[in-house]
Amino acid sequence: MKKSEIISLLLANKKNHLPQKNFVAKTFAPSNIALIKYWGKRNTELNLPMTSSLSISLQNKGCEVELSQQNEKDEIFLNDHFVDLNSEFAIRLLEFVNLFRKPNSWFFTAKIISTVPIGAGLASSACGFAAVVKALDQLLDWQLSLKNLSILARLGSGSASRSLWDGFVEWHAGERDDGMDSFAEPLELSWPEFSLGLLILDARQKQISSRVAMQRTVETSILYRSWPTQVAMDLSVMRQAILDKNFELLGQTAEANALAMHATMLSARPAVNYFLPETIAAMQKIWQCRADGLPVYFTQDAGPNLKLLFLQKHFSDVKEIFPEMVLG
Numbered sequence: 001m002k003k004s005e006i007i008s009l010l011l012a013n014k015k016n017h018l019p020q021k022n023f024v025a026k027t028f029a030p031s032n033i034a035l036i037k038y039w040g041k042r043n044t045e046l047n048l049p050m051t052s053s054l055s056i057s058l059q060n061k062g063c064e065v066e067l068s069q070q071n072e073k074d075e076i077f078l079n080d081h082f083v084d085l086n087s088e089f090a091i092r093l094l095e096f097v098n099l100f101r102k103p104n105s106w107f108f109t110a111k112i113i114s115t116v117p118i119g120a121g122l123a124s125s126a127c128g129f130a131a132v133v134k135a136l137d138q139l140l141d142w143q144l145s146l147k148n149l150s151i152l153a154r155l156g157s158g159s160a161s162r163s164l165w166d167g168f169v170e171w172h173a174g175e176r177d178d179g180m181d182s183f184a185e186p187l188e189l190s191w192p193e194f195s196l197g198l199l200i201l202d203a204r205q206k207q208i209s210s211r212v213a214m215q216r217t218v219e220t221s222i223l224y225r226s227w228p229t230q231v232a233m234d235l236s237v238m239r240q241a242i243l244d245k246n247f248e249l250l251g252q253t254a255e256a257n258a259l260a261m262h263a264t265m266l267s268a269r270p271a272v273n274y275f276l277p278e279t280i281a282a283m284q285k286i287w288q289c290r291a292d293g294l295p296v297y298f299t300q301d302a303g304p305n306l307k308l309l310f311l312q313k314h315f316s317d318v319k320e321i322f323p324e325m326v327l328g
């Protein structure tokens with residue numbers, strides 16, 4: 001099935017496919033960091049994952065979008081800078097918006113403010129597509145449920161399906177070929193003491209996109225065969241750890257899951273390596289902290305940066321050891 005067919009299904013009874021006049025849609029979506037990772041697709045067109053995944057949304061970081069109708073041509077601004085429509089960033093956004101409009105039927109101005117670096121493994125595309133989908137919902141007055149917006153955001157980037165909510169969110173892999181059962185849902189539980197810090201070791205755009213890396217891993221990595229079983233086990237432990245507010249179990253499981261994901265990448269051919277010497281050095285520092293009795297764990301995505309997991313009461317101890325850390 002094509003993305004356009006899914007969209008037609010979801011918007012079947014919406015009369016209005018044109019923007020509301022003189023209206024500026026304003027939205028925000030938080031960035032999310034997976035504690036149990038999504039790595040590998042069973043359908044690359046619809047971004048249907050091999051496994052379910054579970055994330056935590058960042059409290060202070062994400063993407064703000066202002067979207068309005070424009071008369072003659074599209075215009076995109078990123079962090080107050082004009083974006084060339086032939087750039088990789090603009091092409092990805094235009095391809096997505098074009099799924100929702102007939103050629104030349106209407107044009108838009110998008111003002112995007114991203115408070116996370118773009119393409120550095122800090123979930124900028126997740127919050128970006130989620131904020132754009134919410135903005136389209138307002139501008140075109142669809143009034144879709146968050147569940148259906150999650151399905152639409154997934155078509156832009158898989159992990160975007162989880163950026164529609166705050167807190168802990170699970171994305172159900174689903175089984176259907178059309179992906180109508182592959183959407184995210186929040187876990188109804190708040191844990192304000194749980195903290196996440198970003199350790200930005202290199203904010204440059206990564207050399208290999210998660211899309212390419214994921215596909216290469218699925219196709220060539222022998223270790224990938226054990227990944228779905230590992231995720232199923234890690235997910236059930238993680239759900240229980242969150243429910244019981246068992247921080248140690250959460251930290252151990254998240255860290256082991258991230259390292260297992262990177263192991264599948266290292267065994268891809270050619271290998272996918274997101275580690276920098278600074279990444280390894282930071283991991284060793286974290287393990288030393290734990291040996292010294294400070295409960296801090298990490299997770300890592302498709303980039304060299306780490307995310308630190310700890311409880312609020314340990315913030316100043318962690319900050320003393322990692323002064324460059326910023327709260328997520």
Ligand code: PMV
Nearest residue numbers: 034037038157158159301302
């Ligand atoms: O949604 P994508 O294509 O950017 O992939 C995200 C993959 C990871 O960040 C590595 C894991 C995850 O679950 O977010």
